[in-house]
Structure formats: C-alpha cells, structure tokens
Amino acid sequence: MTDVLILGGGPAGTVLARRLTALGHVVTLVTCARRRAIEGLSLRAVEGLRRAGCLQAVTVAGRPAARRVEWNGQHTALNGEHLVDRGHLDDALLRDAADGGAILCHGTAAAIERGTEGWRVVDTTGVTLGSGRFLVEARGRRAPNAPARESGPRTLAIGRVYQGSARRAGSAAFSFADGWAWLAALPDGRRVVQLFIDGAAIPARADLTAWHAAMVASLPQATGWIADCTPIGDAEVSDATAIRRSPGLEVDRLRIGDAAFAVDPLSGHGVFAAVAWAFAAAAAIDTLATDPAALPVVGRFVDDRCAELFAHAAEAGNQFYRAEERWVDRPFWRHRAAWPPAPLPSADRGIHSRAVVVNDRIEERRVLVTPALPRGVLAIAGIELSPLLESVAIEPSLGGDLADRCGRQLGQPAGHVAVALAWLATNGFLPRDLPGAKSRPGQSRQR
Numbered sequence: 393m394t395d396v397l398i399l400g401g402g403p404a405g406t407v408l409a410r411r412l413t414a415l416g417h418v419v420t421l422v423t424c425a426r427r428r429a430i431e432g433l434s435l436r437a438v439e440g441l442r443r444a445g446c447l448q449a450v451t452v453a454g455r456p457a458a459r460r461v462e463w464n465g466q467h468t469a470l471n472g473e474h475l476v477d478r479g480h481l482d483d484a485l486l487r488d489a490a491d492g493g494a495i496l497c498h499g500t501a502a503a504i505e506r507g508t509e510g511w512r513v514v515d516t517t518g519v520t521l522g523s524g525r526f527l528v529e530a531r532g533r534r535a536p537n538a539p540a541r542e543s544g545p546r547t548l549a550i551g552r553v554y555q556g557s558a559r560r561a562g563s564a565a566f567s568f569a570d571g572w573a574w575l576a577a578l579p580d581g582r583r584v585v586q587l588f589i590d591g592a593a594i595p596a597r598a599d600l601t602a603w604h605a606a607m608v609a610s611l612p613q614a615t616g617w618i619a620d621c622t623p624i625g626d627a628e629v630s631d632a633t634a635i636r637r638s639p640g641l642e643v644d645r646l647r648i649g650d651a652a653f654a655v656d657p658l659s660g661h662g663v664f665a666a667v668a669w670a671f672a673a674a675a676a677i678d679t680l681a682t683d684p685a686a687l688p689v690v691g692r693f694v695d696d697r698c699a700e701l702f703a704h705a706a707e708a709g710n711q712f713y714r715a716e717e718r719w720v721d722r723p724f725w726r727h728r729a730a731w732p733p734a735p736l737p738s739a740d741r742g743i744h745s746r747a748v749v750v751n752d753r754i755e756e757r758r759v760l761v762t763p764a765l766p767r768g769v770l771a772i773a774g775i776e777l778s779p780l781l782e783s784v785a786i787e788p789s790l791g792g793d794l795a796d797r798c799g800r801q802l803g804q805p806a807g808h809v810a811v812a813l814a815w816l817a818t819n820g821f822l823p824r825d826l827p828g829a830k831s832r833p834g835q836s837r838q839r
C-alpha cells in the first residue's frame with residue numbers, strides 16, 4: 393500500500409503526483425488512455441507545468457502559436473497559445489511523473505474499495521491496479537459524479553480533425569449566431585474545427601458528422617480553414633459545460649482537476665486550473681498526512697481555492713460572451729451572458745484569518761486583504777504584514793527610521809521591513825510619506 397493513490401493521469405493527476413513525490417510521499421498513479429483531443433494551452437498553464445518540473449511536457453508544448461480572434465465583428469490577434477495533441481502531452485506528463493518517482497499503472501479503474509488500511513482500485517476483471525492510504529479522484533469529466541454546486545448552461549463541443557498539407561501552427565476563434573468555433577492548425581498538417589453550441593441545439597440521435605459538415609459549410613471561416621483537407625474520422629462530441637462539484641474532501645480523499653470543477657473552454661483556463669488545483673491539493677494532502685486534525689482548516693482552503701479558480705475562469709469566459717453583441721437574442725448568447733458566475737464573497741479590506749499555504753503546508757494565518765487581492769497577502773519580502781502592522785501601532789510616532797525600529801522589534805532585517813512598509817503605504821494602509829518605509833535599492837517584493 394502506497395501513501396497516495398491517484399486515479400487519472402491528466403494534467404491534474406500527473407502534476408499532483410510530481411508534487412507529492414517531491415514532498416516525500418510514495419504515490420501510485422492509475423490511468424488509462426484518454427480520448428484524442430487537440431487543445432491550446434495558455435502561457436500560464438505551461439508556466440505551471442514548468443514550475444512542477446514537468447519538463448518533458450513543456451518540451452511537447454513547444455512554442456506558442458499565433459492566435460487570431462474574430463468576435464463581435466472585430467478582428468484581433470491575441471496572446472499565442474501552445475497547440476498540443478493531448479495524447480502526446482499526457483504521455484510526456486506520465487513520463488515526468490514516473491521520473492519524479494511515481495509508480496505508474498496503466499488500466500481502467502472500475503471499482504474502488506475502502507478498507508481498514510486505505511483504498512484499493514480494481515479493473516473490470518477484479519484485478520488490483522493500485523492501493524493507497526489517501527485517494528485522489530482525478531479522472532476528469534469521466535469521474536463518477538459528485539453533487540454539482542454550480543453549473544453553467546449546458547454546452548456541447550462537436551469537433552472533427554482533418555489532414556492537410558504541413559503549415560505553420562496557428563489557431564483562431566470566431567463567434568457565430570448559435571455558438572463559437574475554435575480552429576487549430578498543427579505543423580504536421582492536421583487541422584481542427586471545433587464548434588461550441590448549446591446542449592439543446594442538436595436534435596436527439598442526429599448524425600453528428602453530417603451535422604458538423606453542414607455547419608462547416610455554412611461558416612466561411614471554417615470552410616476556408618479546411619480548404620483542400622480530408623477528414624480524419626468522424627466528428628466527436630464532448631460535454632463542455634462549466635460545472636463546479638464538491639471537492640469531496642475527507643481526511644483520506646479528495647477530488648481534483650475537472651473531477652472537481654470543469655471550466656468553460658472559452659475561458660482558455662482548463663489546463664491551467666487543473667495544474668493550479670494540483671499545487672493546492674499537494675499542500676492539502678501533505679498537511680493532512682501529518683496532521684489529520686487540520687481537516688477543518690484544509691477544508692476551508694480547498695473550498696475557497698476551488699470556488700476562486702472556478703469563478704476566475706467563469707468570469708474570463710463571461711467577458712467574451714458579453715462582448716458579443718450581434719446575437720443577444722439568440723438562445724446561445726442570451727443564456728451565457730445571463731449566467732453570472734457566483735461572485736466570491738467579498739471581505740472588508742484589512743486583516744483577516746485565512747487558510748493559506750506556507751512552505752507547502754496549509755495553516756490558518758492572519759493576512760491582509762485588499763479588493764485586488766481577496767485571498768489576502770501574508771508577507772512582503774518575507775515580512776509578515778499582520779505583525780508588522782501591529783508593530784507600527786505599538787510605536788505610532790512616525791519619526792525616525794520606522795523600518796529600523798520595526799525590524800528590531802520583529803527581529804527582521806530593516807531593508808526587508810522597509811520594502812514591506814512601502815507596500816503597505818502604496819496600498820493605503822500607512823501614510824505614503826512614511827520615513828523609513830521607502831523601498832531600498834536591491835530589495836525585491838514577494839507575496
């Protein structure tokens with residue numbers, strides 16, 4: 393029996409495996425082959441993979457390709473995206489996880505059993521695929537359902553891959569009356585046309601491939617994209633509804649990635665959110681492994697992080713839906729513009745208690761909250777802000793070098809304290825002209 397059993401080797405499961413093995417846990421990762429897909433990773437998603445040490449995956453992601461957008465009748469060139477064949481990316485992620493020390497097992501998880509020691513997963517023939525004291529559900533949208541907490545309008549993605557001649561990689565997105573389309577061109581000549589439409593827009597038992605072909609023929613941008621190309625296989629449908637489920641945290645189990653919440657692909661945040669979630673989950677699992685009594689604090693952290701990542705992606709998607717004003721009366725656009733992501737509870741500006749990650753562990757700490765930083769800031773330049781503000785209050789006279797005095801009181805270097813004081817002054821928590829609160833040369837900021 394290993395320490396942690398992870399089901400699902402997508403970005404969430406593999407990054408978590410790498411993080412946990414780096415923290416000294418013995419990890420089993422059980423996964424099966426995924427559906428074929430071509431996706432565009434945001435620059436932040438690839439940065440997250442790099443930070444997790446998944447360098448083979450970063451190599452597969454390659455350089456970002458140019459992206460064009462035609463929306464609300466306007467043409468723009470946005471930040472590039474890394475176009476990836478998800479089969480290749482996920483194979484590289486699995487190699488990264490194995491190189492980090494995770495034990496890989498290829499198989500399809502069919503049933504999970506909870507015993508006195510921990511969890512065991514078996515395939516359809518009853519053969520044990522792996523076991524672990526802590527269970528992580530990371531099987532993406534194919535994970536057994538957990539209750540939904542919020543859900544956007546039902547959205548389907550109907551995609552088809554084509555083969556053309558080799559060309560420069562690039563992608564494009566455009567809106568149309570009943571949805572939007574994502575187009576991709578890979579250097580090996582493969583092209584993708586993926587149409588995102590309302591769940592009710594396709595008649596039951598429709599021939600998807602014929603439906604997709606008719607739609608492509610009616611959309612000049614899509615027709616032009618695949619001119620002189622031949623289809624590879626039929627059109628395929630996937631559910632692309634934004635949905636947030638319970639992360640299901642218990643002292644020995646947790647859901648992560650799309651299994652916990654799946655974002656609207658229009659946000660472009662899917663893989664980024666899965667990777668960010670994996671970092672947070674590693675801290676949660678590491679904390680519970682040594683301190684099961686921390687479950688309530690870890691639970692608050694996990695719930696907040698889940699809601700925050702989901703709201704962030706939902707807001708990014710909704711901005712695009714609201715920006716398209718030509719078809720506001722069509723059901724696709726009306727429903728999505730009217731689906732407001734649940735606003736995160738706003739906290740008053742000032743010091744609040746929050747569950748935060750400190751050195752890969754989750755602890756309840758007093759942080760400084762601002763409207764721009766609702767999760768709060770624990771420290772600047774390594775100086776915790778709550779004790780610093782208390783130290784300023786103990787000696788309210790602002791004369792002399794405040795940084796030296798606070799530094800002595802807190803046992804911290806005055807240079808770092810000066811940087812933290814300058815940040816407090818810039819953000820309106822102290823007068824701007826505070827002596828000793830100016831950034832000293834060579835001091836950097838950190839959150």
Ligand SMILES: Cc1cc2nc3c(=O)[nH]c(=O)nc-3n(C[C@H](O)[C@H](O)[C@H](O)COP(=O)(O)OP(=O)(O)OC[C@H]3O[C@@H](n4cnc5c(N)ncnc54)[C@H](O)[C@@H]3O)c2cc1C
Nearest residue numbers: 400402403404423424426431432501532549649650662663
């Ligand atoms: C149509 C569509 C287009 C998208 N496009 C983009 C995009 O362009 N950019 C982007 O950033 N995000 C995109 N996303 C979102 C992105 O795919 C997901 O957010 C991301 O892959 C989630 O990672 P994950 O690890 O949680 O789950 P997944 O990537 O789904 O990984 C789950 C893993 O579990 C395995 N698994 C499933 N069932 C079992 C089982 N029974 N036993 C063992 N293993 C199992 C699967 O094979 C897979 O390897 C898109 C989503 C959709 C639906």
